Amino acid sequence: MVISSYRESGDDILVKATLEGDQNAFREIVSRYRKMVARTVKGMLGDTVYSEDIGQEVFIKLYHSLQEFRGEAKLSTYIQKIAVNLTLNEIKRRKRFFSMFTHKGSDELYEYDVADDDYAGKNDVRELVSKALMQIDPKFRSIVVMRMLQGYSTKETSEILSLPVGTVLSRLSRAQEQLREILKNQR
């Protein structure tokens, strides 16, 4: 059965229709969760051209792994897990790749991109927070993005990142210490 518009449909219907081969249903999933994925990927990588690619990879991986989705967790949580894993892999991959050519880590390179290309002249809050996020350790950054930017609870964050609740809380606390230090001159 092909439905032209899935706007009102629940996630379970969209997943079922996608598995039956209806790409309009998958288009609706992408449309529904693209902003959520963008907040995770761009929050962790910075608002660069690379983030768009990783965003696409997230949905491509989702498309191929939908058969494994049992519906035990929410679809949004499942997508978040994919987004976080791919983004952390990308950070590691780029760090390895760029370390062959420069002493700079990938994060510093991203910071350079952000400052020079995407945010030039936009001295707003988002820019300042994004730049501050790029300066903290990726494992802390993922916690801040899930907890503060996406608004997940500590328990949900621990599920998405596959970490104990205590680790989430301690990393969040350390991340906020670092952010406080970085942002104190921006007030």
Next chain:
Amino acid sequence: MKNPDIFRLITSPPVEKQESVEDETNIKDIMSFDFSEGFEDKVLARINSGNEVYGRTYAIEKSLSLAFYRIAFTAAAAVVILLLSIYLKEGSFSFDLLLGIGDIDSESIVCLLTGN
């Protein structure tokens, strides 16, 4: 929302204890991101084309890998041709022949190296 407000929210202790839903909404609104126009089409196009592994992100590394394989295969082919030409010319292989010193005896090498 002014800078100090968002900075306070993002650096304050876990939200369950002290912040309101309104504050969380404010952070989400300010830190909202999106992908470019036609994002859905790009995702579906990559799924349908089968070009799923390599996006722009991997283009440079893929090019370097391709260049490496081309150079490596060419170099391997050159070594095979060299070995073949030595074999056809000399009728056998030896370490000296591979080094290009098959016709030189050890005394000549000593003379050449010491200058005497």
